[in-house]
Amino acid sequence: MDRLLCFLTTLLVVGAQSCPEVCRCMALKKYGRHIADCSYKDLEAVPLGLPSNATTLTLSVNRIPSLGEDAFADVPNLQALWLSYNEIGGISRGTFSSLMHLRAIDLRHNQIVDFPWGDLSNLTALQQLKLSSNRLEKVPWNAFQTLKDLRSLWLDNNHLVVLFEGTFDPMPWLSQLQIHHNPLNCSCRSWWLKKWLENTSVSVSEKESITCGAPEHLKGLVLGRNLKMDCMLPSVQLVYHSSLGNSVLHDGLTLFLHCSAVGKPTPEIRWTIQTSAQTVAINGPNAEEGGDNALAGVTSPQKKGGRFLVFKNGSMVITNFNKADEGLYTCQALNDVGSREVSVNVALASSESPDDRLQNDIQASKPKANSCDKEHPRPEGKVVFIYLNPRAPKASSNRGTVWDPWLWASSFLVALLSFL
Known part of the structure; x- marks a missing residue:
């Protein structure tokens, strides 16, 4: 009888919030989480009518091409947002800036060239940011200035040529970093990164795959201790x-x-x-x-x-x-x-x-x-x-x-x- 009562209570809580037909919404009261799962639905846009109390939204493995400024207006309390394996190429400025409770964003395997880096300034609770396997060409020097709690940052498999000195300094709790498989220009502008990789306590994945894309005579060489750079x-x-x-x-x-x-x-x-x-x-x-x-x-x-x-x-x-x-x-x-x-x-x-x-x-x-x-x-x-x-x-x-x-x-x- 107790189990039946608990089940009915859960149904009432879930039913009190709207849920798009294509999604599956559930409440995990024990953990204080409300999940909206809209993955694997061939969606071409973020569905309307998402439950306003949702703390996790899963939109992975769809065909969403872009995200507008009001894409997540219905879910202001999100703590986790999963958007991997879509076709996202454009993201409007302000798309994420109102999601101040976000702790994790997964945007792996999309086609992002210009990310709205300014939105991150509001996401002070963010702990995980995954941007692997996109088409990012640059990261502003101050992109992570407010992310004091960030633990995990994935930037691998992009088109990054230069990372500015001090890019990772504002994140004292950073413990995992992925920057491999980027065509880094190993000019003296990357000298700081070479030294940083040699001395950091951050766990950097696949260091042997952090290689030079230029200049020509260093192409393919690992940006590591044995790389000779004529810098002073x-x-x-x-x-x-x-x-x-x-x-x-x-x-x-x-x-x-x-x-x-x-x-x-x-x-x-x-x-x-x-x-x-x-x-x-x-x-x-x-x-x-x-x-x-x-x-x-x-x-x-x-x-x-x-x-x-x-x-x-x-x-x-x-x-x-x-x-x-x-x-x-x-x-x-x-x-x-x-x-x-x-x-x-x-x-x-x-x-x-x-x-x-x-x-x-x-x-x-x-x-x-x-x-x-x-x-x-x-x-x-x-x-x-x-x-x-x-x-x-x-x-x-x-x-x-x-x-x-x-x-x-x-x-x-x-x-x-x-x-x-």
Whole structure:
């Protein structure tokens, strides 16, 4: 009698919610789950009239070609959504964004090229995301920023060429990853991934199938420990010189800062200037070069960067240097492997000096970030205070700082800079 009563109660609960004819709906009260199973029905669209209390929806092995924004409007409480083995090629933006209780999505074996990655920002409870065997060509660098609880991520058997550095960092609980059988470009842009695979504690399936699709001479080789990649983190050096050829910088003189960098690929140089009144970022040259005497007649301000003139060879020139130009000048060298930066603090001879140990101290960037902090400033006469403020060098491994064991020194040079 008890069993019959339980069965009748279950029927009443299920009957209270609508269920499309082609689907089978059931309630597992013991587990608090309500299942709508619409698999193996040759469906070409998500059926209407799904029970609003459904927590699991199975639509696998159908012929659904696309998903519209309101495809799952009837089932806002879904926790699991199974859509594998369909013909899904298009998914509208917003299709999944309202399903904030989702813990698992299975979209394997479809034809997806453009996935609505922005929808994932609302799915903070997601623990499993399966996108294997589609036609995905890219994953945005911030695709998984909000997926703190994600445990399992399947991206294998797609058309992915590059994965951006730090792609997997926002997922501290990630324990299973599949990225094999993608035509990865094993240029220096993938150097971080090679290092990450060598050091990660995440279980990465079929590592021997994570191979290079390009360049040609690496095609088919495993992106692993034995793969030789001609890549080098940039090293960077700063040299100071005033227009009078001495180490004392007076008001009205021209300041020359030359930033030289080496690395593979060739690094790009960027400048940041922090003064008491402003912060200026210059991401490339803003002045034309014209030989050794190119700066002789430069006096007019430039639109990009104001009075801070940056040349293609990495040099910066500040004409008619004055009190307002005092501050921290940072040169950053970056390439596909990572970046390093080095800074110099410039003040006029009449300004207060930093601590004694910092005067005229020029060094390369080092692993300690605060060794050049200003402490106990005191007046000092006719000394230009130029010193490099060491910054942590960024390396492309696991989106974190990697300390380069090679610490090179730079020397203080008072010489005319060449602008060839």
